[in-house]
Amino acid sequence: MELYQVRYFLAVAHSLHFTQAAEEAGVSQPALTKAVKKLEEELGAPLFLRQGRQVLLTDFGRVMREKLERVVAAREEAEEAARQFLKPAEIRLNAGVMCTLGPKPLLGFLDRFRLEHPNIELHLRDVTAANAVEKLTGGEVDCAILACPAGKLPAPLKGKRLYRERMMIAFSRDHRFNTQKQVRFEELDGERYIDRLHCEFRSTFLDEVGGHKMELSFPYASEREDWIQAMIASGMGIGLLPEFSVLQPDLARRPVVEPRLYRSVELAYLPERETAPGVKALLDLAGRHLWPQAAGD
Structure with missing residues (x-):
């Protein structure tokens, strides 16, 4: 017994019409009819009564419909469980953004990051020059986009230049x-x-x-x-x-x-967080992204 045979049988059992069931299943009527007949042969009894254009379930067909619906539901449940188990784990990345930064140079970068890393949930948090180090060392944010005069980040932060x-x-x-x-x-x-x-x-x-x-x-x-x-x-x-x-x-x-x-705009992070999955992904994209150039650069 093949799963496609079961699905074709259930489609006919629902519509009681071979042509309509074939259209819904996206196959030709001869192919669907052949699959249902093969299923009947494997099960050992007719599933439908065919009286001209009218199609009815046999008593055996009604019993099999109930059983096979459970089979299909169990198969779908198992497939979904497998997908959930095997899909990449969701990562939450809290990124600070200094409140004095205009969004225009960063929007394309953030959108590209979302497209490249759909499993990373990015949350943007406000930081200031005064509290950025505290928020990073305290774990409130994993990294931060900071503006620095002369590109000098406060200790103990490391940084990657984004643009001037x-x-x-x-x-x-x-x-x-x-x-x-x-x-x-x-x-x-x-x-x-x-x-x-x-x-x-x-x-x-x-x-x-x-x-x-x-x-x-x-x-x-x-x-x-x-x-x-x-x-x-x-x-x-x-x-x-x-x-x-x-x-x-x-x-x-x-x-x-x-x-x-x-002023220099830097992606700042603590040295021990450089290889954390979310921070590493953001740093990698920052190195590949085309950033705006200030006049005179």
């Missing part, structure tokens, strides 16, 4: 910088500056201000990127924003020169 992005001066559309193609650092002297408290570039920027012996006023400070950009756009001050930040439509920006300011 320019730091830009953002301002309102009616600001004097809007007529320029770029802004020299010394031209920031005397400006009102909206202080981005979560910005990992903050101390580097303030060191540059001090080194140029410039004076800025700091009328406002916020941890929220949306509020910072809204205040800049309304003319309340200027701000330093990464190249790939999500921008409000009424915000203008120009690259900073003399010196040019860049």
Whole structure:
């Protein structure tokens, strides 16, 4: 007895029509009829009464339908159990993403990771420059995408460079910088500056201000990127924003020169987590992915 014979028999038993059963099974009617006749021969008794175009189950056929339905159900249950047992185990990967990172350079990378590793469930968690090391060492995240001035990660983290992005001066559309193609650092002297408290570039920027012996006023400070950009756009001050930040439509920006300011975006991890399956897969793809290039690279 073959399973296909059983399935053909059950299809006819359900529809009581050989032609319809053949269509549902996706085979020709002669092939289905031949398989049912062979099953009857193997079982030793007719399964159907054929009275012209009418088809009825025999008493033997009704008994066999009940038994063979159980056979098919048991077979399907066994196949599903085998699939569940043999399929790759689900892996949960908690990846931190710094809140100052714009999503645009990362979306294609994350989507490609999902396609290449459907068994890895990726969860993105917020991290900041201040708490990233704590969240990694505490096991809250397995790895983290961090922005670092000069590409310097805090100890004990290791990292893989993803891309660099320019730091830009953002301002309102009616600001004097809007007529320029770029802004020299010394031209920031005397400006009102909206202080981005979560910005990992903050101390580097303030060191540059001090080194140029410039004076800025700091009328406002916020941890929220949306509020910072809204205040800049309304003319309340200027701000330093990464190249790939999500921008409000009424915000203008120009690259900073003399010196040019860049930050490096790194995939950071603890050395002992480098070979963990999820982290290893993310690192491998990071090395193959085509990342954006900052101007001047």
